[in-house]
Amino acid sequence: MSKLFNIKEDRSLFPEKNEQGKIDIDLSSHKYLKLWHGPQHPGITGNMSLEITLLGDEVMDCETHVGYLHRGFEKLMERRKYIQCFPIVCRVAVPEPDFNEYCFASAMEELAGIEIPESAKWLRTLVLEMARLASYLMWIGGQAGAFGQGIIGQWTNYLRDSMLDRFEELTGGRVYHMYIIPGGVRGLLPSGFKQRMEENLKFIEQMMKDVERVMFNNAVFKKRSVDMGIIEKDWIYKFGITGPNARAAGVPLDVRKDNPYLVYPQLDFEAVTATHSDIYNRADVRRRDLLMSVDLIRQIMAKMPQKGEIRAETPNVLHWKVPAGETYSKAECTRGEYGYYMVSDGSEYPRRINVRGPSYTHAVSLLEKMIINCNLADIAGLMVSLHTYPPEIER
């Protein structure tokens, strides 16, 4: 019987597992049903599909199929100048483009030896936290929705939109911000921004109390999520799990703390952790992380310099040659460690850029393992709780 899911019925009819821990499936025996879950499926987070083999309504085997959103970013960047890569990197991850922009810019700045101005650092941190907040708000709606609570999504998508309005004001873009340009940022805070932001934050805090009451203190949600889909502590490094998924298991992996970047050392925060990583705990860690983002945004707004240079002096971007070298720049996004591995050969074009999205491990190898013995109805909830996000897998 699986430790993962609290299934309590008689398991004697279920087949034995072989040495690899898998079940020998003979489709012609008519016991099993093969089901394709996605890509056109409302319960899925982005386009990916799961090829599931079911026995009854329990998953016996699963293979994830990705690649529906493959655009070949890493190839496209090789034939674009560095500055031309800047507008396209944000497209790798739609809900939180800023982490891409930041990782790309900081990797490039490190290779080029550019120090960005102080106020640009604060503004970058601000948009990263805003992106985290917006992304969590969207995620929380998905998590509740996957367990049948449509109302949470209705609330939080409105809250997310209020954050997008602030983004629009600050960066000129609603979803794709293209704000963290190599060398700095593209604009100072508009007048009245802080006040409007504070109103948004207050409303978010107020609504999050309701979310807590309606979603987290909810018998149905607890029933479906507590002790469901547990990530064991010893899997963390074995599978390369990062972010809230790891923190919920009590492993405080948070790049903001571990390898502090931008102005995080000057901010007061702790990595949010829980004791064991089931769906409920992961959701709770994300909720607390969300509230911490609210707090961090307040701290940033209070401490940041009022004006100053927003972009360091750089060579002419039309022929910016980055010295040969390679580096890896990472940041903590909502799903975990987000990183850009950049190799330069000293020319105007990057030699190679590799994007590390945390879903790469969460949605493929980890999901394939965790989904075994999961009930068909819980698949969506499990996927959302791993915060899988396909575009960063295939890029």
Next chain:
Amino acid sequence: MGKINDILSPFTAWKHLVNEPLTVKKPLEREGADRYRGFHKNEIDKCIGCGTCEDICQNAAIDLVPVEGIETKDGDSGLRPKIDYGRCCWCALCVDICTTNSLSMSNEFKWIDEDADNFLFIPGADDKPWNNSEKGWKKPDYNLYDPNRVDMQELHPEDRDKSFIEIVQGYSKEQALKEADRCVECGICTATCPAHMGIPEYIRAIRNDDLEEGLRILYDTNPLPEICGRICTHKCETVCSVGHTGDPLSIRWLKRYIADQNPSERFKEILGTDTIEQNGKKIAIIGSGPSGLSAAHYLALMGYSCTIFEKLPLAGGMMRYGIPEYRLPYDQIDKDINYILSLGVEIKYNVTIGKDNTLDQLHKDFDAVFTGTGLHLGRSTRIPGTEHKDVHFATDLLREISLGNEIPVAEKVVVIGGGNVAMDITRSMARLQNQKFGKVNVIATSLESEDIMPADREEIVEAREENAQIIPGWGPQSIEIKNDKITGLHVIKCLSVFDEEGRFNPKFDENIKDFFEAEMVIESIGQGMDLSYLTDEIKENLKMDNRGRIIVDNNFQSSLEWLFVGGDIIQGPDVIHGIANGHKAAIGIDNYINSKK
């Protein structure tokens, strides 16, 4: 207990039942933010069609296309960006890098169409509802390329005002790389340069630190890079697209950098001119000025055997005898000329055509003749008093200085004229006064007001740094002479120089007068040509316009098909036109000789 709470607490959501809905009432009327990156706008008159937006666009969304009503002219390609909204990603990099600041974005974002082919438009030219929108993305407060020029190191005024040592020190490698980095490679400058030099290409060679390639590009169109790198009138810089919102590139100093950094003894090797196949044809060239040298260079490359006839003891024409050494050192002239001579060009010095030899004789002895004799005669204002012996022409004095002869220097000097030659003589006089009297008292006065003075801006600034007074906007009236000695120049205020049709027609206010004290007056209001070497027979057959200029075709061939004419007597006056004329004439001569066969 906890379980009961878990069942009841979700019901608290009911409290929102009475709340006002937060839905946007009229979403279609909602505007984008002030900074929103919406649809493109372009101030089409400000735009110069440099294509930098096209270069930076990673989506190949921008094409440059001709637009009705926009003419191709110096500094404006006549093209305007056409944007494909089937490609655009609204990153606004095109706005941020726009050299003229003409491109911007509105905060409008709704464009619905049934035909996908319609999403191509020319911002500014096509009538779009957002053209007048005030809000939207504007170029932010940073630069994607450096708008500021790398300062050139120059001698301090105190260090230079006594000697004729070269003022401009030239760029170091680091400075040249930094300056070359500012180029956006639009190529607008190439059309304006009379020689159509490959300016973006040689600047790229500097960036790639491939100066040999740079030199090859220079010699493609200009055989006098050391000279041009110092004294070219740099029309390219006036149209430089980077100059619209910042300092233009110092194209001239970059050219000089390439020429300076390549050692003269390696020129032939770099340029691949060690051996040139001779074709046995002979060309005579009169005058070793820029046009003559340029023609000789390109003819020599084609295998012609060229002989230059020079009236003065050294080659270079006006470049040597008209431009003071502090601007153009003689050894640099020699560097350029020696290279041309090394190609097998011969110069016969101290030969005056019309005296020592005749044009008819040259016609007989050579397959073709090129003449570029330049403007060496001074022109007079013809105001009362100009016949006095202490009234001189600037060109004469400059020539004497270059020849090493002593010239008369007075304690108080007035120069009439506002061109580069006037500045040259003013600054030379300042030096000589400093050497002789230890102080400077020279006034240069021009008809033109300061903003339209024909002299280069930096010449005026540097002259003032050297304590010469530049007083523009006065018309000379008469030279006051007392006891057979000049005492000064009477002037009246000049209101305008050109009339509405752009013709020279100065207007004065007789009531505003001034008097500049002087013991010596130098006229520098333009030069005339000396065509006395043309025999009457030739003159009869030679077509000339009503102002006495020889009429030539595109290849500088006159109506006498063996006679080619170029340089200041046709176009200019300046060096770069001379070089361009010489190059074209060389091609013309080649065509002419090939057609004779």
Next chain:
Amino acid sequence: MSKEHTEKRIVYSPEGDPIEVNPLQDYFCEDLPEVHKASSIAILENFRNWARSRSLWVLGFGTGCGAIEMRPLMTPKFDAYRYGIQWRPTPRQADVFVVSGYLSVKTLKRVIRTYEQMQGPKYVMALGSCTINGGMYWDSYNTINRLDYYLPVDVYVAGCMPRPEALLAGFDQLKKIIREGRGEGYNKYAEEFAWYKANQKKIIKDWDMPDYNW
């Protein structure tokens, strides 16, 4: 997926009897799409068009990044439901396909299948630069450049990505088109079926499905 599942094979019933199946014949309809003629009675046709335009049921298939802007539309901020627009989970219930941005070849295949499974009259709304001329992935080896070569598009919305307000304006325009009886994309698809199929097959190399997925 491989080609195997479209090939003829023998399966066994629970009782052990062999059954020969030819998937393409047995599992799918072999008919090709037909043109739906408009009714000759003008008033009836107008009524139909009016009714169709008043309830646009959108297929919940986010093919590209533009899908993210559909959530604000489904939720209170922009609330598209008040305009008669709602999202449906299955193609059988939907009549508007919003192609939200770039399409990789792998997705295009699924999009074609889903589109063909939708009930006529059906409409396609294409979002963003990517569907018009390739957008920022114009030189990518894995994304198509123009959608109208593979599916009939009724209306385009410019933007990268289009905002929810622009989407609403797009729906507005689509309603107008339908009311005017110009929403003929699905008929065009039936008429020029061979051309569309040839284009689709040119880029979907391993064609392992029936020609028409109905």
Next chain:
Amino acid sequence: MKEIIDRLQELYPIGDFKQQNKSLALITVDKDKAVDFITRLKNEEGFLHLSIITAVDWLEKNKFQLSYLINNPTTKNSFVVRVMIDRENAEMFSIHHLWEQAATYQRELKEMFGIDFPGSPGVDKPFILEGWHEIPPYRRDFDTKNYSEETYFPREGRTKNVPAEYMKQKLYPDE
């Protein structure tokens, strides 16, 4: 980080040490020793977390560079372990036994670069692409723009003018 390398220098031929930043160092290891070396770093030096495995195509040198980015969650330091392998019949030893997600990375590398990892689970199955018959797309000799233009019908109606050439045509066509 340097001291780890100094300690292991005797056991493994480690080259090109470079401290890229405070917490990241680059090293190169021979192909044959690489898996051994990575295993040691994981088991004895605490480099428990594998961030990425990726490849760089050095077409000019006819080599692939494989980069393993491993991180020590205790000291927060990372190594990029670089391994150069031949481009022809590119093959590398699999490390799927060390980290579960390595199999996915290796599957991607096989598909996108054509680097084989014998023994890695599912390495031959298509991962991202479907029906791909060209050379692996991340190889430098694959021209994506060409392929796209030939395959995906770019929309007509585009024209191209280069300002300098256009001005020449308009202002001085004969010169």
